[in-house]
Amino acid sequence: MTQIAEVIVDVPTMQTNTPYSYEIPSALVDQLQPGMRVVVPFGNGSRKVQGFVWQVKPDAKPDPDVILKAIDTVMDPAPIVNAELMQLSDWLAHTTYAFTITCLQTMLPNALKAKYQKWARPTEQLANDIRQQLFGNQPELLWDDSLPTDTVKQLLALNRQHLITVRYEVRNQSKVKKVMMIKPAMNVAELTAARSSLRKTAVKQATLLDYLIAHRDTISQPDLEHQLKLSSSSLKTGEVNGWLTRKAVEVYRDPFQTAVVKTKPLKLNPDQDKAVSAICSATDHEQSETFLLEGVTGSGKTEVYLQAMANALSQGKQALMLVPEISLTPQIVGRVRGRFGKQVAVLHSGLSSGERFDEWRRIQRGEAQVVVGARSAVFAPLTHLGVIIVDEEHEGSYKQEDNPRYHARDVALWRGRYHHCPVVLGSATPSLESRARAEKNVYTRLLLPNRVNHQALPQVTIVDMTEELRHHKESNFSSGLLQALQTRLARGEQSLLMLNRRGYSSFVMCRDCGFVLQCPNCDISLTLHMDTKTMKCHYCGHEEPIPHVCPNCHGRHIRYYGTGTQKVEQELTELLPTARVIRMDVDTTRRKGAHERLLKRFGDHQADILLGTQMIAKGLDFPDVTLVGVLNADTALGLPDFRASERTFQLLTQVSGRAGRASKPGQVFIQTYNPDHYAIQLAKTQNYEQFFGREMQLRHRGNYPPYYFAVKLTASDVEERKAAEAMVKIVRQLKTVLSPQAIILGPTPGAIARVNKRYYYQLVIKYKRESQLDSALFKILGQAQKQSRGGLQIAIDRNPMSFM
């Protein structure tokens, strides 16, 4: 009786999105478990493919019609995906219309993703001259797309004639870092003897022996080399002579370079105390309750998180804390590490693939009890969760923009249910979805209405820029804001200036004919980058030199338009020549660690003004910042998106909270062309409740989320006609299954109709209850797969963050 394993193979297509049965070779019976990675032969050529064991069937009756192939090798001694995450991947695949294999790979660190290589080997029958020509003296030839097409053709022909064989290799790219540990292997007397028999010239060896005589402990080779200024060859000599032993030991790459100061729990105010006890009670009673923790900036949410997490740890459980990537700053991580020390693992995009893998392994082995991380950390393999925190739960970056298009908040809620533990959603400006659920008592609402130390909210001034324009020359700075900046400068206080990212691009336009330089691949104008002196496309990365002559009319009156951070910086230095400015944008923060360095410089008072995009609004806490200026509050408002007001309100509220955190009162200037817009007016008074009520009414009237569910479909193709036709067909198909209550928007061309030479068309379905929608969408995906050879791509986004 053969044992059968069901395997999810690493072939991400609709047709192969199902477990395949394999025979378990007798050597692996008893060893193979679900969640292990295996190498299996797949397809006609039996090429080797990585797979995940989905299920083991010990007493299967083999179907006589199907001849099963056998599992090749096992890649893991123990499952790397536990039962919970297997279940989660299945749920994810169904709710996001993604392949199970894609979900499994998303949950694991990238280092565990298989690398495939193909090798050609000559047979005995292969003529010697051809062998020499192709292989030289090598036994094998790496067969990949770096080979010239002629060689590929030749290999293909030889393979057909069975004159060569093809070997498929599945490579595990996860590398465990090892360090040599050095230990004296002789006693002091023997070492001293060796020392005295050395020649005078053997200085290095003498140093080494002196060290070994004085120190009997184990030390790592790099440390020793550094300390004694030795090279590895001296140590090898030492090993050969039997003075010492060297042993490779597994180590973790340490992503924390800095030590942290241990902190103690702070005293809670009554509101915080109430919140902490509610969460702790849920942890203690193993209830999967969801809390919405609402508190303005500075109200002490983080302390609530920390104490709720501490409680989970005291119960022998673990804690997971999600933070938006952009606010996963050393400040935040430091606070968590300050409380929990070595038990903390951190997962974020700044880590190298090796560091990430090591942090993940620490978690998997149960060596970390607290995990802090961005979106994908929600898959951290913690097995005894006692509490899950989602900080800034309204943040759009929790939603992944490619497959699987999951929302980390939804995954957190799923895991909370699985572990019977509370999930805390924290925000000063909750998403309407979450706030609405709290209204219906699906979530428990916890309020922190006061700032700790009873700091006053900053004084907010809204500046009408249309009015400004009438009185002054065109400038990014209103007179009020400029004056306020000067005051701070005189007082030695710091200021934050935020430039709304969308619409800030500076483009080049010809004054004679109005020509705007466009990207040849995308329907978007190119952005001017002064640092590299080039025009760049922000969507596909296309780059070209700045034109001096108009490509259209050959006129010489080419001018720069728009407002970029660089231009603002320039104007700022002209207006305030003494001010020291730090600019933070994609250009200055691209390099690893640059973000942190710039923030540190600002924190150390090496600059007076921090100028940047959205990234300066989140998670920063500089006590000497007493002025915040928003240069263009409403670029997002103009966008045809149902979340535009929500985003604007959240951003303004958040950035305003950055002013005046210590004893000094804060001041905020919001420059806008829509001074009467409710999102801006209500951000001025930080009145979330009123904003919520107002916005809910609008959503209700417009049949938008959270009153309706939404699914967004996008079709793209290099041929515009094909994308459009596919969409029309899809609409026709959907109309046959949808109820009359469902609302179809579109199809319309994408907001940027062409990106990277592909044309985009999209469609949004708003609905309340559509029993047949899911199956219809899966069917559409299946059909699209057949056409994908022609280049057509269909993407389905459930609960999209925007309709654009």
Next chain:
DNA sequence: AGCACGCCGACT
């Protein structure tokens, strides 16, 4: 995805 099978044009 990747590989094999199968049917039509320009070559030894």
Next chain:
DNA sequence: GTCGGCGTGCTC
């Protein structure tokens, strides 16, 4: 006549 172009279908 065949070699090889890439259209179609399948992978336990």
